[in-house]
Amino acid sequence: xxxxxxxxxxxTKRFPLVLANDKVDFSVYKGEIHALVGENGAGKSTLMxxxxxxxxxxxxxxxxNGEKVNIANPxxxxxxxxxxxxxxxxxxxxxxxxxxxxxxxEPKKNNILIDMEKAIIRVEELSExxxxxxxxxxxxxxxSVGIQQRVEIIKVLYRGAEILVMDEPTAxxxxxxxxxxxxxxxxxxxxxxxxxFITHKLNExxxxxxxxxxxxxxxxxGIKDTKDTNQEEIAxxxxxxxxxxxxxxxxxxxxxxxxxxxxxxALNNKGLTAVKNISFEIKEGEILGFAxxxxxxxxxxxxxxxxxxxxxxxKIFLYDKDITNYSPRNIxxxxxxxxxxxxxxxxxxxxxxxxxxxxxxxxxxxxxxxxLALNFTAINNHANNLIKDFDIRPSDKDNLLKSLSGxxxxxxxxxxxxxxxxKLLIAAQPTRGLDVGSIEFVHQQIxxxxxxxxxxxxxxxxLEEILSLSDRIAVIYEGEIVDVLDPKKTDENExxxxxxxxxxxxxxxxxx
Amino acid sequence: MKSIKKFDYYVLxxxxxxxxxxxxxxxxxxxxxxxxxxxxxxxxxxxxxYAIGNxxxxxxxxxxxxxxxxxxxAVAFAFRCGLFNIGGEGQxxxxxFLAAWVGFTFTNFPAFILIPLCILAAAxxxxxxxxxxxxxxxxMGVHEVIITIMMNWIAASLSFYLALVYxxxxxxxxxxxxxxxxxxxxxxxxxxxxxxxxxxxxNSINIDxxxxxxxxxxxxxxxGVAILAYYILWKTNLGYEIRAVGxxxxxxxxxxxxxxxxxxxxxxxxGAFAGLVGTNEVxxxxxxxxxxxxxxxxxxxxxxxxxxxxxxxxxxxxxILFGILNYGGxxxxxxxxxxxxxxxxxxxxxxxxxxxxxxxxxxxxxIRQRRKVV
Numbered sequence: 001x002x003x004x005x006x007x008x009x010x011x012t013k014r015f016p017l018v019l020a021n022d023k024v025d026f027s028v029y030k031g032e033i034h035a036l037v038g039e040n041g042a043g044k045s046t047l048m049x050x051x052x053x054x055x056x057x058x059x060x061x062x063x064x065n066g067e068k069v070n071i072a073n074p075x076x077x078x079x080x081x082x083x084x085x086x087x088x089x090x091x092x093x094x095x096x097x098x099x100x101x102x103x104x105x106e107p108k109k110n111n112i113l114i115d116m117e118k119a120i121i122r123v124e125e126l127s128e129x130x131x132x133x134x135x136x137x138x139x140x141x142x143x144s145v146g147i148q149q150r151v152e153i154i155k156v157l158y159r160g161a162e163i164l165v166m167d168e169p170t171a172x173x174x175x176x177x178x179x180x181x182x183x184x185x186x187x188x189x190x191x192x193x194x195x196x197f198i199t200h201k202l203n204e205x206x207x208x209x210x211x212x213x214x215x216x217x218x219x220x221x222g223i224k225d226t227k228d229t230n231q232e233e234i235a236x237x238x239x240x241x242x243x244x245x246x247x248x249x250x251x252x253x254x255x256x257x258x259x260x261x262x263x264x265x266a267l268n269n270k271g272l273t274a275v276k277n278i279s280f281e282i283k284e285g286e287i288l289g290f291a292x293x294x295x296x297x298x299x300x301x302x303x304x305x306x307x308x309x310x311x312x313x314x315k316i317f318l319y320d321k322d323i324t325n326y327s328p329r330n331i332x333x334x335x336x337x338x339x340x341x342x343x344x345x346x347x348x349x350x351x352x353x354x355x356x357x358x359x360x361x362x363x364x365x366x367x368x369x370x371x372l373a374l375n376f377t378a379i380n381n382h383a384n385n386l387i388k389d390f391d392i393r394p395s396d397k398d399n400l401l402k403s404l405s406g407x408x409x410x411x412x413x414x415x416x417x418x419x420x421x422x423k424l425l426i427a428a429q430p431t432r433g434l435d436v437g438s439i440e441f442v443h444q445q446i447x448x449x450x451x452x453x454x455x456x457x458x459x460x461x462x463l464e465e466i467l468s469l470s471d472r473i474a475v476i477y478e479g480e481i482v483d484v485l486d487p488k489k490t491d492e493n494e495x496x497x498x499x500x501x502x503x504x505x506x507x508x509x510x511x512x
Numbered sequence: 513m514k515s516i517k518k519f520d521y522y523v524l525x526x527x528x529x530x531x532x533x534x535x536x537x538x539x540x541x542x543x544x545x546x547x548x549x550x551x552x553x554x555x556x557x558x559x560x561x562y563a564i565g566n567x568x569x570x571x572x573x574x575x576x577x578x579x580x581x582x583x584x585x586a587v588a589f590a591f592r593c594g595l596f597n598i599g600g601e602g603q604x605x606x607x608x609f610l611a612a613w614v615g616f617t618f619t620n621f622p623a624f625i626l627i628p629l630c631i632l633a634a635a636x637x638x639x640x641x642x643x644x645x646x647x648x649x650x651x652m653g654v655h656e657v658i659i660t661i662m663m664n665w666i667a668a669s670l671s672f673y674l675a676l677v678y679x680x681x682x683x684x685x686x687x688x689x690x691x692x693x694x695x696x697x698x699x700x701x702x703x704x705x706x707x708x709x710x711x712x713x714x715n716s717i718n719i720d721x722x723x724x725x726x727x728x729x730x731x732x733x734x735x736g737v738a739i740l741a742y743y744i745l746w747k748t749n750l751g752y753e754i755r756a757v758g759x760x761x762x763x764x765x766x767x768x769x770x771x772x773x774x775x776x777x778x779x780x781x782x783g784a785f786a787g788l789v790g791t792n793e794v795x796x797x798x799x800x801x802x803x804x805x806x807x808x809x810x811x812x813x814x815x816x817x818x819x820x821x822x823x824x825x826x827x828x829x830x831x832i833l834f835g836i837l838n839y840g841g842x843x844x845x846x847x848x849x850x851x852x853x854x855x856x857x858x859x860x861x862x863x864x865x866x867x868x869x870x871x872x873x874x875x876x877x878x879i880r881q882r883r884k885v886v
Contacts, residue, residue, distance in 0.1 A: 308765060329768030338766070346766045351759045360756070360767035369749045 011060035038215035039435030083161025255284030258455030264314035289470030337422035407438030537864030559840035577835030583813025593778035599660025600810025602667030607787020610637030615701025638787020646779025728796030
């Protein structure tokens with residue numbers, strides 16, 4: 001383990017607005033798993049894009065196995081046996097696993113026909129070498145996200161990769177799938193492959209990597225052997241200050257029932273039943289967390305409560321008022337706030353300014369609207385106040401929202417939704433894709449609302465978040481609540497099993 | 513702070529792409545002129561000096577620009593709501609016809625009632641015609657492009673039929689010669705329905721302006737409508753909602769904005785703008801409805817909106833540029849005894865529009881590349 005597979009020396013890359021990489025030194029030993037961590041915008045992806053030939057560094061040198069190389073484009077990188085598994089998969093859904101893997105490098109029969117048999121054998125060999133089986137003839141659109149990721153891994157190995165770059169590979173996986181992925185990566189390491197693992201999640205760094213490089217604001221701020229460090233140290237290096245991990249929740253007495261959902265049913269966009277007979281209650285001062293693999297009816301459930309999707313049957317009560325199938329506007333007027341799961345598609349208008357986004361939903365009411373015209377004095381004051389209170393950066397109300405970072409966009413949404421004392425807050429995936437600092441901020445805001453006695457419905461794919469924030473946890477699977485748990489008496493394992501529909505396993509677990 | 517300055521520079525670049533496109537368009541035009549065997553410097557000098565070198569030229573330019581301001585605003589307004597209204601053509605026919613109908617039907621009304629009534633009729637006709645695709649889009653999700661195209665054909669046939677129903681009577685000369693009225697145009701509108709030509713106003717305040725010049729009060733209506741469009745879009749609650757729907761209908765819906773309602777409203781307003789072409793062509797120029805004077809205005813509005821970047825001020829400037837090219841082109845045609853065909857102007861306009869699209873895309877990519885902070 002003393003030979004370098006990769007050395008990047010003194011890499012500098014400047015974009016007009018930012019110095020993305022500032023004299024970065026990054027080196028990886030042959031056969032190690034190296035974690036690359038940092039907040040959003042720290043320069044990790046830029047560095048990896050330079051390695052993969054997507055960008056050219058302004059200055060600096062790259063050595064592969066000790067030889068200086070010039071990576072002008074991704075083809076050069078592939079020839080140098082560098083492979084990249086992107087966060088968003090680059091697969092063709094109607095094609096089969098094998099067809100996707102060989103795409104662009106098809107084995108030929110007589111130089112004309114694709115030798116599919118040979119390809120299938122190769123795919124099976126590769127998957128078995130990592131200790132799993134895959135159906136080479138299955139279509140991508142019919143297999144799960146976890147399996148799709150394996151296809152991506154086989155694809156880069158098929159192209160002969162010795163150095164694998166994994167860009168936030170666990171973001172889309174369930175806890176069980178994460179474990180399986182780690183096994184695969186460890187077996188690749190045994191085969192002598194070198195793995196660079198980009199992540200936000202510090203427990204993964206600890207569980208998987210040999211060494212870790214931490215970046216902040218375009219610079220490398222620390223290189224550690226994983227066994228010699230801990231999460232707190234890595235986090236404080238990432239953020240540049242101490243981070244509070246333990247969320248302090250004050251004990252609180254729940255008040256009246258704020259939201260009551262009775263036997264709710266709703267269809268998804270394809271016309272299939274996505275929410276099946278869901279009933280639950282949330283009291284004032286309570287956080288009810290919904291855990292579940294995405295696509296099990298959470299999206300539809302939130303949309304029905306917020307009036308964005310009709311309920312096909314069942315009732316929704318806010319206090320004693322029946323608000324079933326109210327319009328989104330009426331529901332807002334009844335003071336239900338909603339942090340939507342898909343920030344870019346639902347939550348913001350990226351071509352509107354910060355000030356304009358901050359009035360979305362109340363734009364037609366006093367004081368923002370007087371008669372026919374908008375009242376810009378009120379709108380601007382409102383914007384300046386919220387920018388200050390929620391520390392939205394940059395602090396110019398006239399910036400278009402698309403120019404803000406993901407974390408600041410989310411702050412705009414949170415600021416807007418919490419304004420005006422909502423009775424119920426629905427927070428769906430509130431910290432997805434955010435960096436450590438922003439996550440801390442959003443969590444604090446949610447807890448503040450709880451302490452003020454608001455009812456909160458939290459939906460998250462991040463089990464740690466669910467476990468640390470919720471007062472009760474409802475596990476949702478295929479549109480039904482399969483169990484309601486006390487966060488103090490459960491763990492990620494149990495929830496993870498319930499999330500994947502293994503109710504029987506749960507019983508086994510309990511009898512153990 | 514330095515970096516912010518650089519950023520602004522690109523925003524500026526994005527804003528002036530039409531100017532770059534116009535220059536590129538004129539350069540391509542110059543090549544075409546050389547290929548025809550003429551001198552581009554002479555041609556452009558003639559074109560611009562006659563079009564904007566004197567008052568008569570300006571009058572002619574503004575007269576030609578007026579209908580394009582209306583149709584350009586129509587396209588731009590709908591576009592702000594994410595709608596591609598290519599039914600300007602039909603909305604122009606129907607709006608203008610309704611204005612003419614009011615004008616030749618209520619002939620005993622005084623001007624102060626009849627003129628506003630005719631203007632209202634023009635707007636309502638266009639609005640009505642645009643409401644149909646708007647409602648179909650909002651309620652059934654039918655694409656507005658298909659419906660507006662179909663509505664154009666219906667409008668063309670319907671208005672032509674109505675023109676024959678209300679056909680102008682034969683003139684005395686025709687009666688004397690024993691022939692029937694063959695021109696498919698309507699009766700003349702009442703004197704009280706006519707908009708004054710600008711020369712009457714200018715001459716009354718001792719400004720020399722030729723009486724044959726057709727520029728009329730409709731130009732000021734067009735400017736008023738441009739200001740109104742700006743006010744609605746950027747200063748009112750309705751405009752906030754319309755633009756929100758245009759940018760991101762999902763977020764608009766989430767914010768309690770009715771997407772369907774705003775689509776219908778945007779189409780109605782857009783159609784009303786297009787219908788107001790009748791104020792220039794019917795109330796200010798021919799004093800009757802005739803299809804040939806209206807044809808093509810709706811489609812040219814698309815080019816004007818594109819060149820004007822869907823902004824009211826841009827639309828006005830783009831319409832004036834098209835007015836200059838149209839009028840100047842006609843003059844050049846006469847001066848070169850037909851060696852430079854009028855069609856060259858159409859080529860020029862088309863090339864400019866193509867360059868707008870290209871330079872827009874180029875600048876967008878430049879900005880994206882520069883901004884890329886991963």
